[in-house]
Amino acid sequence: MGLVGTYVALTKPLVAAIPVFLLAWMRFGIATVAMASWLKTPKHEAPLEKKTKILLFFESFLGNFLFSMCMLFGVSMTSTVSAGVILSAIPAVSALMGWYFLKERMGLRLGISIVFAALGIALLSLAKVPPPAGAELVEADHAQRVLWGNVLVFGAVVCEAAYIVIGKRLTADISPKRIAAIINLCGFALSTPLGLYAALHFDFSAVGAWSWVLLVFYALAASVWTVWLWMTGLQTVPATQAGVFSVMLPISAVLIGTLVFQEPFTAIQAVAFGVALLSLVLATLPPRSKA
Numbered sequence: 001m002g003l004v005g006t007y008v009a010l011t012k013p014l015v016a017a018i019p020v021f022l023l024a025w026m027r028f029g030i031a032t033v034a035m036a037s038w039l040k041t042p043k044h045e046a047p048l049e050k051k052t053k054i055l056l057f058f059e060s061f062l063g064n065f066l067f068s069m070c071m072l073f074g075v076s077m078t079s080t081v082s083a084g085v086i087l088s089a090i091p092a093v094s095a096l097m098g099w100y101f102l103k104e105r106m107g108l109r110l111g112i113s114i115v116f117a118a119l120g121i122a123l124l125s126l127a128k129v130p131p132p133a134g135a136e137l138v139e140a141d142h143a144q145r146v147l148w149g150n151v152l153v154f155g156a157v158v159c160e161a162a163y164i165v166i167g168k169r170l171t172a173d174i175s176p177k178r179i180a181a182i183i184n185l186c187g188f189a190l191s192t193p194l195g196l197y198a199a200l201h202f203d204f205s206a207v208g209a210w211s212w213v214l215l216v217f218y219a220l221a222a223s224v225w226t227v228w229l230w231m232t233g234l235q236t237v238p239a240t241q242a243g244v245f246s247v248m249l250p251i252s253a254v255l256i257g258t259l260v261f262q263e264p265f266t267a268i269q270a271v272a273f274g275v276a277l278l279s280l281v282l283a284t285l286p287p288r289s290k291a
Helices: 002-017 018-032 050-077 081-087 090-101 108-124 140-169 174-201 210-233 239-260 267-284
Strands: none
Touching: 002 018, 002 050, 002 090, 002 210, 002 239, 018 050, 018 174, 018 210, 018 239, 050 081, 050 174, 050 210, 081 140, 081 267, 090 140, 090 267, 108 140, 108 267, 140 210, 140 239, 140 267, 174 210, 210 267, 239 267
16 A cells, blocks of 8 residues: 555656556556466466456456546646545545445444545645646636546546455455456556557657656556555455555655655645545444454
8 A cells, every 4th residue: 555655646757758548558568568477377276257257357447447547647637645635535435335335334433434535535625736837727727627636536546446345356266466467467458559549649759767767666566566465465354454554555645745746735735634544544443342
């Protein structure tokens, strides 16, 4: 989760240098090469059933492809700090989806956490995000752009919540490495048409050496390291308990945004961040056990 928050923040300069569709395509392509040996079916695993293949597709479409599209476009329009606050809603949205789709019980504390998550995101509408340096934008146009950016980041939150719910089911039948490799390969296939079109109309010589280094880190962190770590953890840790570690996601994203990119951290954003973290804690604290 710390790595996720870090690479989410570091995509800010990447989307400024490389078109989103091309960036996503190259990310999946680099990771496909890195995980090529993970695609082979281990001897102890049974052939994939039709239902498992469908789950793998949706795990990739929602958690890889659509998440990347929403996140990359969203971060390009809003601030890293705002994205961090919105990402704090992942546990609350996961609980809500579990209640609706899986008929899981949702107690009072989870209900309150969802209210706090919504309140934290709503407070962001009061925070003014300054336009990027050198950008000539009318204030109204910039405000609308930030709003759409926040909406897209929230779309990424919904995709990530679905990814968590589906991932828990997949780890019962498939190894974490193979899940990571398969869903990444699906993401590469889904992004190829738009990525290839963008590549044919892009000047690669304009991209600096630092951006290429950042791209490789982003590809390996987003598609290889974090997926393998998360799926391996889910094999032994309950999803509700694992959710508490998602607190590292918004914290690392906000720290990178404020310390590395020198983004302003206003009072309203601070309040929204506090409310969002409170929502996260309420959603992920283990239930009180009876003696």
